Amino acid sequence: MISLQHIKSPKPEDLPSELEGLRMTKQRREVLAIILGERDHPTANDVYVRAQNRMPTISLATVYNCLEALVSHHIVRQVNFERESSRYCPNLEDHCHFQDEESGIIHDVIFKKGVKLEDFLELPQGTEINHLEISLKGRIGSE
Amino acid sequence: MISLQHIKSPKPEDLPSELEGLRMTKQRREVLAIILGERDHPTANDVYVRAQNRMPTISLATVYNCLEALVSHHIVRQVNFERESSRYCPNLEDHCHFQDEESGIIHDVIFKKGVKLEDFLELPQGTEINHLEISLKGRIGSE
DNA sequence: ATCGGAATTAGAATAATTCCAATTTCTACT
DNA sequence: AGTAGAAATTGGAATTATTCTAATTCCGAT
Numbered sequence: 415m416i417s418l419q420h421i422k423s424p425k426p427e428d429l430p431s432e433l434e435g436l437r438m439t440k441q442r443r444e445v446l447a448i449i450l451g452e453r454d455h456p457t458a459n460d461v462y463v464r465a466q467n468r469m470p471t472i473s474l475a476t477v478y479n480c481l482e483a484l485v486s487h488h489i490v491r492q493v494n495f496e497r498e499s500s501r502y503c504p505n506l507e508d509h510c511h512f513q514d515e516e517s518g519i520i521h522d523v524i525f526k527k528g529v530k531l532e533d534f535l536e537l538p539q540g541t542e543i544n545h546l547e548i549s550l551k552g553r554i555g556s557e
Numbered sequence: 558m559i560s561l562q563h564i565k566s567p568k569p570e571d572l573p574s575e576l577e578g579l580r581m582t583k584q585r586r587e588v589l590a591i592i593l594g595e596r597d598h599p600t601a602n603d604v605y606v607r608a609q610n611r612m613p614t615i616s617l618a619t620v621y622n623c624l625e626a627l628v629s630h631h632i633v634r635q636v637n638f639e640r641e642s643s644r645y646c647p648n649l650e651d652h653c654h655f656q657d658e659e660s661g662i663i664h665d666v667i668f669k670k671g672v673k674l675e676d677f678l679e680l681p682q683g684t685e686i687n688h689l690e691i692s693l694k695g696r697i698g699s700e
Numbered sequence: 701a702t703c704g705g706a707a708t709t710a711g712a713a714t715a716a717t718t719c720c721a722a723t724t725t726c727t728a729c730t
Numbered sequence: 731a732g733t734a735g736a737a738a739t740t741g742g743a744a745t746t747a748t749t750c751t752a753a754t755t756c757c758g759a760t
Contacts, residue, residue, distance in 0.1 A: 439725085439738065458717080473740045478717065483738095494639050496690070497748080499716055512684065521681070529677040535691075536667045540698020541655065547639070548678075549690045555683020582707065582756085601747080616709045621748065626707095640717080642747055 418489070419506060423451040426468070436487040444469050445480040446504075449490050455501040455511075455520040493520070495549050510548035523550065561632070562649060566594040569611070579630040587612050588623040589647075592633050598644040598654070598663040636663070638692050653691030666693065 426443040448464045462477040481502055484490045493501040493511055509524045531543060569586040591607045605620045624645055627633045636644040636654055644663065652667045674686060
């Protein structure tokens with residue numbers, strides 16, 4: 415994938431017919447376009463509701479299927495906060511998430527340049543990390 | 558709470574009648590003793606099953622109630638991995654969790670001494686973090 | 701002892717997600 | 731272009747973890 419990262423709001427029909435080895439069906443393109451469009455970390459249900467505008471017959475099961483396909487092909491990321499419903503994020507850069515408890519809005523938070531996991535965690539040596547999720551909650555200072 | 562941290566397997570009846578302002582009922586003591594005993598990050602259902610040995614009439618709802626009481630009084634911590642069921646951890650030190658994908662076992666991982674969040678995250682200034690959860694998954698090197 | 705609030709209980713309800721079986725749509729091959 | 735087989739979609743049912751509810755029980759303070 416060259417730079418979907420920086421394509422803000424592609425029309426679904428402008429998305430390629432295959433991405434990362436995943437065949438892009440009409441529904442998958444619609445779902446991906448929604449996630450690339452409003453980057454507000456929507457839930458599956460949010461995506462479903464938005465998708466219905468252009469595609470009134472899409473089903474929620476399909477939205478879940480599409481999301482799982484996109485996630486497992488590393489085209490979008492799944493984001494979890496405690497036991498809330500999963501959210502989806504098109505930013506594939508290494509980053510984590512901060513949820514403002516006031517507004518509920520989720521912000522991407524990037525790592526300081528050059529920081530590696532081993533720099534701040536006492537990892538048992540030989541550990542191979544396949545997945546990392548950092549979730550923060552709090553408030554944004556109001557001064 | 559002085560040092561429940563280091564009390565390995567207290568008998569429920571040895572736990573105090575109040576902790577952190579929370580009245581410790583028979584059931585809450587049982588649940589807490591289980592979590593302090595086997596520190597294997599049990600789920601609510603695990604706790605329920607274990608509790609039934611000594612207390613056959615305890616209900617799952619009560620286990621959930623007790624866990625929520627203990628968590629909200631900062632006596633135990635709730636641990637989440639993606640959308641798996643929550644697990645519970647008596648270690649209140651600042652730490653995060655690593656799940657070995659092979660065995661499913663969860664290990665506590667501590668931070669390098671003196672490391673602060675701002676050292677590795679580009680936090681928008683003025684952010685006040687109330688909650689932080691870091692979950693890692695991977696494998697433990699086998700050499 | 702007893703009153704009142706808090707805790708416990710069993711079971712129903714909910715929410716998010718997954719499963720299922722029946723269609724529909726693609727893709728590849730003739 | 732026509733068609734078989736595979737893959738994707740669909741609606742609805744099922745599942746799972748958790749929360750809610752209403753009735754009972756418990757416990758500490760009067």
